[in-house]
Every structure is written in C-alpha cells, then in structure tokens.
Amino acid sequence: MAEYDMVIIGSGVAGALCAAGLSETGRKILVLEAAQNGLGVAQREQFRRVWDPAPGKSWNTPYLRTAGIRYYPSPGSADTRIYFDQPDAVKSLLTFKGYYQRLAGGSTWAWRGNTPRMMPGDFQLRSKYLSKVSPDDYGGANVVDWPLSYDDLKPWYLKAEHELGVSGNAEEWEALTPRDGAKYPMPGQPKSYSDLTLITRMGAKTVILDGEELPVEIITMAQARNTEAYDGRPACEGNHNCIPLCPTGAKYDATVHLKRAARNGVEIRTGCVVTKLDASPDGHISRVLYKQWDSESPQMERAVTGTTVILAANPIETPKILFNSGLYAEDDPYVGKHLMDHIQGECLALAPEAIFPFRGPQTLCGIDSLRDGNYRSKFASFRLTLGNDGWGRAGNPTSVVEENLNPAEPSTFSIGKTLRHKTVDKLTRLVRFGFSAEQLPQPDNRVELSDKLDDLGIRRPKIHYAVHKYTQEALQQGYRISKELFAAMGASHVGEEKFPLDDWNTAAHPMGTCRMGKNPSDSVVDKFGRCHNHKNLFVVGASVFPTGSATNPVLTLAALTLMALGEMGKT
Amino acid sequence: MKGATAIALGGATALVGTAAQGANATDHEAFIALSVTLTGLTAAELPAMVEQNDALGVRLKLYEIYFERLRSSYPAEFRELLVAWREVEDKPDHELVLSEKLAAMDPAAERLRVAARQVVKIWLLSTIDDPRTKPDVKTGRNNGQLGGDLGQYQYSAIWKLIGAPVPGYSSFSHGYWVNKPGIKLDAGAAYSLLPISTDLLLPDIGTIVELPDG
Ligand SMILES: Cc1cc2nc3c(=O)[nH]c(=O)nc-3n(C[C@H](O)[C@H](O)[C@H](O)COP(=O)(O)OP(=O)(O)OC[C@H]3O[C@@H](n4cnc5c(N)ncnc54)[C@H](O)[C@@H]3O)c2cc1C
Ligand code: SF4
Numbered sequence: 001m002a003e004y005d006m007v008i009i010g011s012g013v014a015g016a017l018c019a020a021g022l023s024e025t026g027r028k029i030l031v032l033e034a035a036q037n038g039l040g041v042a043q044r045e046q047f048r049r050v051w052d053p054a055p056g057k058s059w060n061t062p063y064l065r066t067a068g069i070r071y072y073p074s075p076g077s078a079d080t081r082i083y084f085d086q087p088d089a090v091k092s093l094l095t096f097k098g099y100y101q102r103l104a105g106g107s108t109w110a111w112r113g114n115t116p117r118m119m120p121g122d123f124q125l126r127s128k129y130l131s132k133v134s135p136d137d138y139g140g141a142n143v144v145d146w147p148l149s150y151d152d153l154k155p156w157y158l159k160a161e162h163e164l165g166v167s168g169n170a171e172e173w174e175a176l177t178p179r180d181g182a183k184y185p186m187p188g189q190p191k192s193y194s195d196l197t198l199i200t201r202m203g204a205k206t207v208i209l210d211g212e213e214l215p216v217e218i219i220t221m222a223q224a225r226n227t228e229a230y231d232g233r234p235a236c237e238g239n240h241n242c243i244p245l246c247p248t249g250a251k252y253d254a255t256v257h258l259k260r261a262a263r264n265g266v267e268i269r270t271g272c273v274v275t276k277l278d279a280s281p282d283g284h285i286s287r288v289l290y291k292q293w294d295s296e297s298p299q300m301e302r303a304v305t306g307t308t309v310i311l312a313a314n315p316i317e318t319p320k321i322l323f324n325s326g327l328y329a330e331d332d333p334y335v336g337k338h339l340m341d342h343i344q345g346e347c348l349a350l351a352p353e354a355i356f357p358f359r360g361p362q363t364l365c366g367i368d369s370l371r372d373g374n375y376r377s378k379f380a381s382f383r384l385t386l387g388n389d390g391w392g393r394a395g396n397p398t399s400v401v402e403e404n405l406n407p408a409e410p411s412t413f414s415i416g417k418t419l420r421h422k423t424v425d426k427l428t429r430l431v432r433f434g435f436s437a438e439q440l441p442q443p444d445n446r447v448e449l450s451d452k453l454d455d456l457g458i459r460r461p462k463i464h465y466a467v468h469k470y471t472q473e474a475l476q477q478g479y480r481i482s483k484e485l486f487a488a489m490g491a492s493h494v495g496e497e498k499f500p501l502d503d504w505n506t507a508a509h510p511m512g513t514c515r516m517g518k519n520p521s522d523s524v525v526d527k528f529g530r531c532h533n534h535k536n537l538f539v540v541g542a543s544v545f546p547t548g549s550a551t552n553p554v555l556t557l558a559a560l561t562l563m564a565l566g567e568m569g570k571t
Numbered sequence: 572m573k574g575a576t577a578i579a580l581g582g583a584t585a586l587v588g589t590a591a592q593g594a595n596a597t598d599h600e601a602f603i604a605l606s607v608t609l610t611g612l613t614a615a616e617l618p619a620m621v622e623q624n625d626a627l628g629v630r631l632k633l634y635e636i637y638f639e640r641l642r643s644s645y646p647a648e649f650r651e652l653l654v655a656w657r658e659v660e661d662k663p664d665h666e667l668v669l670s671e672k673l674a675a676m677d678p679a680a681e682r683l684r685v686a687a688r689q690v691v692k693i694w695l696l697s698t699i700d701d702p703r704t705k706p707d708v709k710t711g712r713n714n715g716q717l718g719g720d721l722g723q724y725q726y727s728a729i730w731k732l733i734g735a736p737v738p739g740y741s742s743f744s745h746g747y748w749v750n751k752p753g754i755k756l757d758a759g760a761a762y763s764l765l766p767i768s769t770d771l772l773l774p775d776i777g778t779i780v781e782l783p784d785g
Contacts, residue, residue: 048739052724055698055716057738192748227745235745241738358735360748388748397729401695405688406711411674413684416666419691420611420732427733 004030006568007288007306009274009321012106013554014541014561015312016257017163021565023264030304031261032290034072035103036270037063039255039262047109047245059110059508062245063101070455071293072273075099075316084316085450085462093472096445096465097506098341100314104270107314107508108253108554110244112362113224115166115555117157117177120150121372122381122549129376139468141440142338144546147518147527150177156559158182161222164252164558165230168222176368186227188220189236192388194355195365198431201489207481210375216485217369218386224252224554225361231256238360240389273456275301276325277309283534285309291456299457308536308568315339315510315543316461319447322514324459327534330448334524338441338515340548342507343467345475345499347433347482348391349491354428358397362389363434370481371550380438380474381550384482390430393505400427431491435478436507438550439471447513467504475499509553514543528567529560538568598653602638605656608666609687610694610728617694618726633726637693644702644717645686651679652686693719695729 005027008015019031037043047062054061060076063069073083076099081089089095100107121128123146130143157177161168162185169188170179191199195218205216225242226235236250246253262268271294278287287303311318319336322328328335367384390396404423407413414422439445450462479499486493517523520532529544531537540561542553603619610617619634641649659668673683689699697719700706704715718724725740734752736743 049721052739053718053721055718190746190749193751196749237741237745238736238743238748239739239741240736245739247739356734356752358730358733358738359752364748397727397733398696398698401692401729402712405691408711410681410684411676413670413674413687415609415670415673415687415691416611418611418670419609423695423729424732427729 002305002307004028004304004306006030006308006310007032007304008310008312009288010034010106010312010314010317010541011104011254011258011268012100012312012314012541013108013164013254013257014106014314014557015310016105016254016261017558017561018310018312018540018565018568019261019266019268020257020264021562022568023261023266025569027569029261029266030306031258031266031268032272032274032288032304033104033268033270034273035069036067036294037104039104039259041249044245044247044249048247051245057244059244060099060101063103063109066103068271068293071291071298072102072456073454073460074102083454083460085452085460086465087462088464088466092502092504093467094465096339096341096463097504098316098510099506099508100316100510102317104268105253105255105258109255111251111253111508111554112243112552113246113251114221114363114366114552115161115164115224116222116366116368116383116551117173117559118150118153118549118551118556119177119368119372121376122146122547122551123149123153125376125547125549129374133377138440138470139442140444141442141468141470143440144515144517144522146546147516147523153556153559153563154178154180156563157555159562160555160558161185163257163562164224164555165226165233165256166222166224166555167227169220172217172219173222173368176371184222186230189223189225189227189361189364191220192357192360192364194351194357194359194388194431195386197353197355198351198386198489198491199365201491202485203488205485205488207370207484209370209373209477210378212373212375214373215369216367216481218365218367219369221364221366221385222555223361223364226250236361240358240360240362242362271295272302273458274313274321275456275458276321277327277537278303278325279327279534285534285537291458293456308538310538310540310568312540314541315513316447316463318539318541318543319513320449320459320461323449328524333443334515334522336447336513337443337445338512338546339445339447339463339465340439340441340511340545342436342509342548342550342552343439343471343475344434344436344505344507345478345503346392346394346505347435347479347486347499348394348494349431349486349489350426350494351429351431352490352492354425355431356428357388357390357430358427360388362387362392364388375477378470378473379477380440380471382435382437382474382478383550384478385434385436387432387434389432390427391432392434394432395426395430397427431486431489433478433482433485435475435482436550437471437474437478438548439467441512441515441547442466442468445512467501472501475501475504507552509542509548511542511545511548511553514539515546516544517546527560528564530564530567538564540564599634599638601653601656601660603634604660605653606634606690606694608656608669609690612694612728612732616728616731618728621726623720623722633723636720636723640699641686641689641693644699645689648682648686649689652683652690655683695727695732697723697727 051062167186168184449459700713701715
C-alpha cells in the first residue's frame with residue numbers, strides 16, 4: 001500500500017491545479033515542494049519588503065532572499081548561465097535565456113498574467129502549414145500536430161479561465177479563438193489612455209505578411225487579472241507591478257489553488273527537493289526520493305510512496321528528474337528534447353504628444369490578429385503587445401533620469417526646470433511594441449545533466465540551444481510591422497532599420513522536453529500527460545507541448561491539466 | 572529662508588558640511604533649497620517633510636535622512652556642492668549660475684556633478700550611485716546602485732511628475748488609467764502624505780512560518 005494516493009512534485013500553477021482539483025475527491029495527497037515560502041498575505045508583504053528597498057527591481061528581486069535558496073537554485077535574469085551549464089552559449093542566438101522561479105506557487109508569483117488561448121491552427125502547424133515544406137527549410141525541426149484539437153480543449157479552456165479568474169472581452173476574441181458565445185468570468189480590463197490615444201491615431205489598418213493581407217486589431221489582452229472582486233481577491237488597482245509582484249493579489253497566482261488544496265487536507269511539504277523516482281521492472285513508479293534541506297541532514301535521501309506520481313516541476317526541472325532517475329537515457333530522442341521558448345523583440349518609438357504610460361497594468365492590449373496565416377509555412381507565428389510600460393526594460397523612469405544625468409558631453413549637464421522638462425517630456429511619450437515569436441521544436445535544443453552539481457549534490461541542467469532562421473524572420477516581420485504601425489500613429493521610431501537579432505529576449509516561457517503524442521514511439525506522454533512507459537506517472541505543465549505557438553503558455557497548460565485530472569484519478 | 576524654497580526649518584548659524592559636528596538647520600535649509608533648484612521640483616512637490624522612524628524609533632524627516640545619507644556617502648563632493656550653492660543662492664538667477672558651474676569642464680566641476688547627480692537621484696528615484704564603484708568607462712554611468720531604506724521608494728518623485736503611481740503603491744481605484752492624469756506637465760501635484768511603513772528594519776525572510784490564510 002502506498003503512503004499517499006497522489007504525490008505531486010512541484011507547486012507552480014500546474015502542480016497547484018492538480019492538488020486543488022484532486023483534493024475534492026477525498027484522496028490522500030502530498031505535494032513535495034523544493035522551496036519554503038508562505039502562501040498568504042504575510043508572505044506577500046515579506047516579498048514586498050525585500051523588493052521595495054532594492055535599487056534594481058528585476059523580475060525576481062522579491063524572491064531572492066527566501067529561506068534556503070541555495071539548495072534549490074533557479075536561473076536568474078542577470079546571467080542564465082550561473083545555474084544552467086550552457087557550453088555553447090558563446091553568442092546571443094545560441095543562449096537559452098529563459099528563466100523561472102522555484103517557489104511554492106512557482107513562477108506565477110512573478111508572471112505577467114496574460115492568458116490568451118492557442119488558436120485552432122496552432123494545434124495543426126504541421127498538417128496545415130508545414131506538410132509540403134522540407135524540414136531542411138525550417139532548420140530540421142521535428143514538427144508534429146498536437147494529439148488533440150482546439151475543439152477538444154475548448155471546454156477546458158473555459159474551465160481554466162474560471163479557475164484562474166480571467167478578464168476579457170469575448171466579442172474581441174470570438175473570431176480568433178472561438179468561444180461559442182461564452183463570456184469571460186469578468187469583463188476585460190479598460191484600455192489605458194495611452195492605448196486609446198494610439199488606437200485612435202492608428203485608425204483601420206491592414207498589413208501584408210508573405211503576400212497575404214491581414215487586419216491589425218489592437219484588442220484587450222485576456223488576462224488573469226481581476227476587473228472586479230473575484231474568488232476572494234480584489235479588482236486590480238493598477239499598481240503597475242504585475243512583474244515581479246502584485247501587492248494585492250488582483251493578479252492570479254498559484255497560491256490560490258495551493259491554499260484551496262491545503263484547506264481540503266492536502267499536505268504541502270516544503271523544503272523538499274525531489275532527486276529521483278524509483279521504478280519497478282514493469283515501469284511502475286514505486287518511490288519518490290527527495291532531500292529535505294531544512295532537516296538535520298539535508299544531504300540524506302528520503303523516500304515516499306504514492307499510487308500516482310505527478311511531475312509538475314517545469315520543462316527544465318522535470319527532464320532533470322527523469323534523467324537523474326535513470327528512467328530515460330540522456331540521448332532519448334524525446335525526453336529533454338525540443339526545448340522551446342517565445343523569442344521576443346521590441347520596437348521603440350516616441351509618441352507625438354504625451355500619452356502617459358506607466359498607468360495601470362504593465363500591458364493591457366495586443367495584436368493577435370496576425371498570429372495565424374499562410375506565412376507560417378515560411379516563418380514563425382508571432383503576436384504583438386502594445387506596452388503600457390514605456391520602453392519596458394529599455395526606457396523607464398530610472399533609465400531616463402540616468403540618461404539625463406549622464407550626458408555624453410558634460411557641458412550639456414542640465415538641472416532644474418530644463419532637466420525636469422526633458423525628463424518628463426520623454427517619459428510621457430514612450431511607446432513600445434513587443435513581439436513574441438514561435439520557436440519550432442528542434443531536437444538539438446535540449447536539456448541534459450551537467451557534471452556540475454548544486455549545493456545538494458544534484459546535477460545541474462546542461463542546455464544546448466539555438467534560435468533558428470524560421471523564428472528570426474518572424475522577429476524581423478514583427479519589427480517591420482511595428483514600425484509601420486508607429487508611422488500610422490504618427491509616432492517616431494527610435495532604433496535601427498532592422499531588428500538587431502542579438503537583442504532578442506526571452507519571454508520566460510520554457511516549453512517542450514516531454515512532448516505528448518498518440519504514439520509511444522514518437523512522444524513521452526499521452527494527451528493526459530500519462531507517461532507511455534510509466535502508467536502511474538503523469539507530467540503536467542508546458543513540458544508536454546509538442547509545438548509552442550506564439551501563445552503565452554499558462555492558460556493552455558492549465559486547460560490540459562484540468563482535462564487530465566479525471567484520468568489521474570483512474571490510476 | 573533663501574533661495575528657491577519657502578520651507579522654513581528655523582534654526583541656527585550655518586556650519587556648511589562640517590561632518591564631524593553634524594548638520595544644523597541652516598545646512599538643512601540649504602539642502603532643501605538646493606534640492607528644489609537641482610530637481611526642478613517645487614518646494615511643495617519635494618517630499619522633504621515626509622516622516623519616517625529610524626531603526627531606534629526616532630522620528631525623522633526625509634530631508635534629514637537624505638542629507639545624512641549623501642553626506643556620509645559623498646562627504647567631500649557633497650560639501651563642495653553645498654558651498655557652491657551658498658555662493659549662488661542669493662542671486663536672482665541662481666539656477667542658471669549653478670547650472671553653468673556644473674557644466675564646466677574642470678575636475679572641480681566633475682566633483683560637483685557627481686554630488687548633484689546624487690541629490691537629483693535620491694529625490695526622484697530614492698537611489699544613489701554606490702560610492703565604492705567606479706563609473707563605466709563607456710557610458711560614464713555608475714552601475715553600482717544603492718537603494719533607499721524600506722518605505723522610501725514610494726516617495727520617488729519622478730512618478731508623480733509623470734502622473735503615474737509609484738509601482739506597487741497605487742492609491743487610485745480600478746480603471747483610473749483610462750483617463751489622462753490630472754497634472755500639469757511642468758508643475759505636478761503637491762505631495763500628499765501616503766501612509767508609510769515606518770519600520771526601517773528588514774525582518775529576516777527566512778524566519779517566516781505561516782499557515783495558508785485562505
Ligand atoms: C517574469 C515572467 C512573466 C511571465 N508572464 C507570463 C504570462 O503573462 N503569461 C503566461 O502564460 N506565462 C507567463 N510566464 C510563464 C509562466 O509563469 C510559466 O510558464 C508557468 O508559471 C509555469 O508553471 P509550472 O507550474 O509549470 O512551473 P513553475 O512555475 O516553474 O513551477 C515548478 C514548481 O516545481 C518546483 N520544483 C522544481 N524542481 C523541484 C524539485 N526537484 N523538487 C520539488 N519541487 C521542485 C518549483 O519550486 C515550483 O514550485 C511568465 C514567466 C515569468 C518568469
Ligand atoms: S496592475 Fe497592480 S493590482 Fe493590477 S495586477 Fe498588476 S500589480 Fe496587481
């Protein structure tokens with residue numbers, strides 16, 4: 001008899017949805033979580049107190065002082081090679097820049113909260129757009145259709161929107177991601193003054209993508225950010241701090257479901273870093289092994305048994321555990337392979353008048369009408385975000401003040417009214433488009449085990465990675481279109497003629513590494529995340545995505561997880 | 572009160588920059604007037620009178636805390652800047668004269684610029700350059716930065732000037748962002764005293780033991 005009915009490894013949104021969903025069936029459930037932080041208002045306040053006095057406010061600043069953090073390292077934004085071993089990362093286009101935070105609640109503490117659905121065509125990239133193209137033309141990627149369709153996932157998308165609390169305007173999304181008239185749980189966020197001014201200035205607009213004319217529609221992003229009180233959390237007050245920390249909880253994070261699970265009797269054991277899984281000869285996972293770093297003997301391996309084991313440790317940590325367990329060889333053609341991210345670029349401009357960015361959530365609107373089209377046989381799908389945060393990383397109050405206080409020519413050093421005018425004039429006119437492109441599943445983009453160890457003696461992730469031409473071209477198209485739209489808005493573009501590819505940035509959306517499929521010979525798990533080789537082992541999260549689309553991953557991973565709950569119960 | 576501001580602190584004889592003897596009210600007055608001139612904020616916009624407790628529970632005004640911080644981080648440069656200010660404060664065009672002094676090309680002017688940068692930054696951003704790190708040769712910027720104490724970030728004046736809440740400290744209600752902010756671009760609204768955390772000591776995050784609070 002196993003000690004638990006279910007052992008869940010990891011408590012990000014994927015693990016938390018499993019814990020909360022399965023807890024309603026009266027089962028005995030254990031969550032093993034590497035980090036050790038609280039889930040409630042006191043913890044949120046503690047994170048705020050770490051972040052507030054920090055001079056540089058990065059996406060992970062609030063989380064860097066959590067207890068025992070050296071025992072469960074995460075990739076930082078400053079240099080993702082500090083935790084990841086990336087022997088090939090000698091160039092920007094060969095560096096995996098993605099990151100995540102190991103925390104109870106996972107990366108959703110820091111996420112932006114954008115939750116669009118994948119489009120129907122995203123599930124059939126191969127058959128719809130690439131079946132007649134030689135794989136050599138898209139870098140040898142191993143592109144497959146998803147083992148389920150948009151229609152199969154549609155009811156689960158709706159359920160996920162209710163679980164996470166998504167606000168959106170159904171009429172803006174119906175044609176892109178059909179909803180059969182279903183409303184979002186909350187009305188969409190109001191567009192900002194800056195969005196409204198720019199949309200009016202732009203007017204009706206179409207663009208050409210590979211000869212096809214497509215409409216440009218700037219619509220309100222579907223987002224897990226409350227527009228009214230929902231699920232015990234308040235409406236968003238526009239604190240403009242969604243990344244890295246919503247001070248009020250108006251933005252969904254996975255603590256919502258962890259707290260629900262805990263109330264239903266789920267045991268959440270924090271400070272427990274899972275090292276490996278033991279399997280019996282028939283493939284049954286018999287034990288979960290972990291190290292408890294806050295114990296007297298942090299290096300001692302402990303064991304627990306569960307009838308069903310759910311791996312929810314994310315697309316980097318999940319294959320790491322599978323390899324470390326010896327369940328799959330590092331040269332397995334599917335486990336650890338096809339690592340993907342969304343590859344981002346930015347295009348900057350100055351509006352002709354003050355539009356007052358930095359008011360409200362950091363992004364509210366985007367362009368999703370260009371995400372699908374015949375061009376996908378030549379270059380990647382992409383979506384655009386109209387920033388409400390100035391130039392984001394490239395231009396904000398700190399950087400503009402610094403720029404004005406450090407002029408190239410000291411004789412132009414200005415103070416007083418001149419300095420104020422210069423600073424305010426620029427800051428109130430900043431506008432940016434961000435564009436985020438699909439990356440195809442390349443077998444060579446992969447996670448392996450490094451010989452370098454972390455503080456618990458666990459082998460760190462070794463990553464090989466490249467951004468290929470198919471995606472690079474989409475970045476150029478995103479940049480070109482951004483410039484066209486700025487011109488239509490009367491905004492003056494600031495920057496180079498073409499997108500400087502080395503400047504690409506991560507969307508922090510790791511995906512792939514345990515792809516799902518119908519056939520055990522070309523995938524790791526089935527559409528419910530059940531491992532073909534280990535019937536009582538499930539993988540949840542964006543690891544299972546066979547292709548990445550240009551869609552922010554959380555809503556899709558949440559929908560898949562909710563769909564899988566019934567199947568997990570059958571084990 | 573001389574110079575550009577009307578904030579009166581009352582006080583004693585001037586003792587500019589004598590670190591060992593501590594600052595007196597006249598130094599503080601000069602600092603506030605200098606801050607107004609350098610930042611371009613009006614006296615009402617400068618959050619000088621905001622109060623915080625120090626680690627021992629002593630209630631201090633933000634101008635006292637910032638003065639002390641600048642004097643201890645940049646003792647020589649800050650003293651020289653206050654002296655330079657004293658030389659121009661009575662002139663009707665003191666902003667212009669000070670600005671010319673700061674734009675000169677000699678090493679003394681560079682030292683004044685270093686101090687002036689810190690005064691502007693501490694009020695606008697609540698950060699200063701770390702005096703222990705050297706500026707980047709290419710950009711001239713100092714990549715080492717020091718943040719303020721807990722609770723000072725929310726008084727970073729730049730946000731008020733652009734009509735935006737300090738990130739993480741919105742005191743507005745849902746949807747305020749639809750409207751154009753009600754500010755005049757060259758004279759922002761006066762500083763309201765937001766509720767502020769007076770606890771300057773950062774508790775160790777490692778000690779938190781908490782049950783889910785539902
Ligand atoms: C700054 C930022 C902004 C983002 N914005 C968006 C957005 O707007 N929209 C969107 O869709 N996505 C966004 N993402 C991505 C999104 O947050 C992630 O895809 C998602 O949260 C992943 O959830 P997960 O549960 O699969 O993994 P994670 O959140 O990574 O959780 C994994 C969990 O497993 C635990 N764990 C790991 N290893 C072990 C181990 N060995 N033993 C025990 N526990 C372990 C971790 O501590 C953690 O709790 C963003 C990410 C970041 C960082
Ligand atoms: S804008 Fe503010 S209140 Fe709204 S979700 Fe972001 S951080 Fe939370």
